[in-house]
Amino acid sequence: MNQEVAKFxxxxxxxxxxGAAVGLGNIWKFPYITxxxxxxxxxxxxLVTILLIGASLLIAEMxxxxxxxxxxxxSFEELAPPRRKGWKYAGFLFVTGLVIMxxxxxxxxxxxxxxxxxxxxxxxxxxxxxxxxDNLYGHAPFLQISFHLISVLFVAVVLLGGxxxxxxxxxLILIPFLLFILLGLLAYATGFDGFGKALAFMFAPDFSKxxxxxxxxxxxxxxxxxxxxxxxxxxxxxxxxxxxxxxxAGLMVxxxxxxxxxxxxxxxxxxxxxxxxxxxxxxxxxxVSLPVIFAKLGTAGSVIALVFFLAMAVAGLTSAISLxxxxxxxxxxxxxxxxxxxxxxxxxxxxxxxxxxxxSISDGFKxxxxxxxxxxxxxxxxxxxxxxxxxxxxxIALFVGYVMKREIVEGELLGHMGKWVFRIWYFSIRxxxxxxxLFLAYTALNVE
Ligand code: PFF
Numbered sequence: 315m316n317q318e319v320a321k322f323x324x325x326x327x328x329x330x331x332x333g334a335a336v337g338l339g340n341i342w343k344f345p346y347i348t349x350x351x352x353x354x355x356x357x358x359x360x361l362v363t364i365l366l367i368g369a370s371l372l373i374a375e376m377x378x379x380x381x382x383x384x385x386x387x388x389s390f391e392e393l394a395p396p397r398r399k400g401w402k403y404a405g406f407l408f409v410t411g412l413v414i415m416x417x418x419x420x421x422x423x424x425x426x427x428x429x430x431x432x433x434x435x436x437x438x439x440x441x442x443x444x445x446x447x448d449n450l451y452g453h454a455p456f457l458q459i460s461f462h463l464i465s466v467l468f469v470a471v472v473l474l475g476g477x478x479x480x481x482x483x484x485x486l487i488l489i490p491f492l493l494f495i496l497l498g499l500l501a502y503a504t505g506f507d508g509f510g511k512a513l514a515f516m517f518a519p520d521f522s523k524x525x526x527x528x529x530x531x532x533x534x535x536x537x538x539x540x541x542x543x544x545x546x547x548x549x550x551x552x553x554x555x556x557x558x559x560x561x562x563a564g565l566m567v568x569x570x571x572x573x574x575x576x577x578x579x580x581x582x583x584x585x586x587x588x589x590x591x592x593x594x595x596x597x598x599x600x601x602v603s604l605p606v607i608f609a610k611l612g613t614a615g616s617v618i619a620l621v622f623f624l625a626m627a628v629a630g631l632t633s634a635i636s637l638x639x640x641x642x643x644x645x646x647x648x649x650x651x652x653x654x655x656x657x658x659x660x661x662x663x664x665x666x667x668x669x670x671x672x673x674s675i676s677d678g679f680k681x682x683x684x685x686x687x688x689x690x691x692x693x694x695x696x697x698x699x700x701x702x703x704x705x706x707x708x709x710i711a712l713f714v715g716y717v718m719k720r721e722i723v724e725g726e727l728l729g730h731m732g733k734w735v736f737r738i739w740y741f742s743i744r745x746x747x748x749x750x751x752l753f754l755a756y757t758a759l760n761v762e
Contacts, residue, residue, distance in 0.1 A: 321555050326482035328566050330636070333485040334546045335571040336492070337633030338421055339539040341626045342600055344575040345582045347531055349593030352523030353515040357579075359524065359532035364572055367750050368536045370742040371707055372547060373564035374714040377726050379551030380560060381718075385647035386545040386640055389552060393718050401717055407706040408545035408640035412660060414698055415637050416667040417691055419469070422630040423461030424450060424601065425623050432620040436609040443602045455676040462668050469634045470661045473642055476653060477553045481635055488628045495625040496574060499581045499618070508588030512580050515593065526757065533754050534699050539571055543706025546636040549643050561730040574629075581622075600626070638664070700758035708751045715744035 322330060348356055382389020387405030394401040427450055437443035450457065472480045503509050541547055547567075551560070582604065586593055589610060591603040608619035638660055645656035674683035674690035683690045714723060720740075728736050 320476060320478040320553065322477060322482055322550070322553050324555070324558060324563075326478075326486060327550060327554055327558065328563055328570075329489045330481055330485040330632075331547055331550050331563065331567045332570045333489050333632030334541045334550065334636030335539065335567055335633070336489075336574045336629050337539075337541075338418065338626070338630045339535065339633075340571065340575040341578040341629050342421070342597075343535065344539065345579045345593075346596055346599040347535060348516065348579055349583075349599060350596055351528040351531060352520060353593070354517055354519035355521045355524040356528050356532055357516050357576075358519050359529055360536055361572065363533045363536040363750075364540065364568055366742065367533075367747050368540045368542065369564060369568040370739050371537075371542045371710060371747055372540050372568055373560055373727070373739065374743050374747075375542060375545075375547045375710050376551040376554075376560045376564055377714055377723055378710065378718075379548035380554050380558065381722060381726060382548075383552050385552070385644040386548055387644060388647055389548065390713065393713075393722065395717070395719070398717060401713060404709040404713060405545070405644075407543060407702075407709060408549070408644060410544040410698060410702040410706060411546060411637035411640050412664045413694055413702065414544070415634060415664040417671050417694055418630065418634060418637065419465045419664065419668050420458060420462050420671055420691075422465040422627060422634060423458055425627045425630060426461040426464060427457065428601065428605065428623045429620065429627060431605065432608075432616050432623060436605045436616065436619055438606060438609045440602065440606055443606045444598070446605075447598055447601045451675060452677050455672050455679065458672045458676075459669055462672065463665065465631065465634065466661050466665045466668070468631055469638055470657050472631075472635050473638060473657045473661075474653065481550075481639065484635065485632055488632055492625050492628045492632075493574075495621050495628075496577050496581065499622065499625075500577050502618070503581050503584035503588075506584050506588040508586065509580070509584040511587040512583035515583055515587070516576070516579055530754060530757050533750065534703075534758060537703050537707055537754075538699065539575060540568060541633070541636065543703045543710060544637070545640040545706070548710075549640040550636065552643070559730045561727055561735075700755060704751045704755040704758075708748050708755075711743050711747040711751065715740070715748070 378389050378393060382392045384392065385405070386408045387402050390405040391399055391402035431446070437446045472484045474480060475483065537543060582600065583593055585607050586603060589607040591607060593599070595603050604622070605619060608615040608622070611618065641660045642653065642656040645651040645660065646653055670683060671691045671694065673679035680689065685693055688696065723740070724736065727739070731739060
């Protein structure tokens with residue numbers, strides 16, 4: 315049974331949930347997809363989605379966790395009315411966390427490699443930079459596996475400490491550190507001419523650049539970035555003290571997550587525009603374009619590269635912790651495993667699949683790990699983005715909107731939200747969110 319009686323402090327929860335939300339999605343993915351899809355108009359769609367759907371779903375997920383007080387499966391079971399206990403199976407949405415970790419941890423590994431390069435010497439031309447990245451990506455499976463292993467071990471050690479001594483403590487230290495670095499980089503970037511250009515690029519919308527694919531990407535990303543639909547936030551909320559204000563906490567997390575994505579975007583685009591890079595380079599943006607720019611700045615550049623990649627690693631690791639905790643909590647709560655055993659087996663599982671993911675992009679091993687056009691890496695990422703996370707999102711919306719008793723939901727939120735905000739939020743959960751998610755999943759499947 316659950317040995318975990320420890321509860322978060324209020325600050326501990328907000329910082330840990332922020333740690334879950336703020337991740338590679340903010341610092342790596344948001345800037346590069348903003349670059350690819352043309353800037354301002356894309357950012358607008360992203361912001362509107364976060365406001366209209368993302369924040370509502372985040373709060374809904376918190377409600378289930380806080381009321382259920384247990385692992386995801388038990389929370390759904392506990393809150394479903396007597397004849398609808400089959401809803402407990404929705405709790406298995408936490409499996410998505412491990413699926414994400416099979417490639418998320420690999421990307422964290424790449425960041426470790428770039429931290430090492432900040433000391434060892436960054437590539438100085440775009441051609442070099444491409445070669446360095448391609449060599450890592452396609453030709454160095456053992457190096458990647460070693461870095462992937464470091465990330466797995468870090469996450470495992472934090473998880474062994476449990477909610478208080480592991481997760482809360484780590485986030486209390488690392489999230490302020492992350493903010494400090496990003497604000498420092500932002501302050502530095504405001505001195506560039508490129509800063510004005512970055513502002514214009516991100517905030518002056520040019521709607522002619524907006525196509526349906528861009529809209530899907532923006533909506534899909536707003537789910538990913540807020541960590542919605544896989545039980546991470548639910549599991550953290552299960553360890554909240556009784557009188558916590560979920561409305562405030564949810565808004566705060568959505569706000570911090572958005573703020574950090576915008577700051578990361580501004581910093582990266584300022585450097586790019588200042589030193590003559592282009593914003594539409596895709597996933598290689600931070601691994602190819604930025605290192606060359608940093609290299610141009612000499613010693614200062616190495617320091618900037620170091621703190622930048624450290625910030626990225628911190629963002630990734632604090633999210634990674636939240637991706638695995640729901641599985642650990644399930645194994646502990648439902649199967650009665652000791653935390654040690656639960657951490658060991660879940661880590662081993664995603665480590666091994668992560669190795670296959672690495673091999674699926676490595677020369678010489680690709681063939682048996684490619685399915686149709688897609689490598690295992692692409693396939694897993696695709697199934698998360700266009701199927702597993704939307705599915706989790708819709709289950710949460712339907713459960714809170716239609717299955718849970720309205721009085722329970724009201725009991726948790728009405729006092730903090732007031733009548734009108736509650737009504738709007740409930741409307742969004744019952745009608746807007748499910749339709750939007752269905753639309754997203756349907757169109758995503760047709761676009762890719
Ligand atoms: N929100 C994280 C990011 O933006 O990188 C990724 C993530 C973490 C997704 C936790 C889902 C999750 F449950």
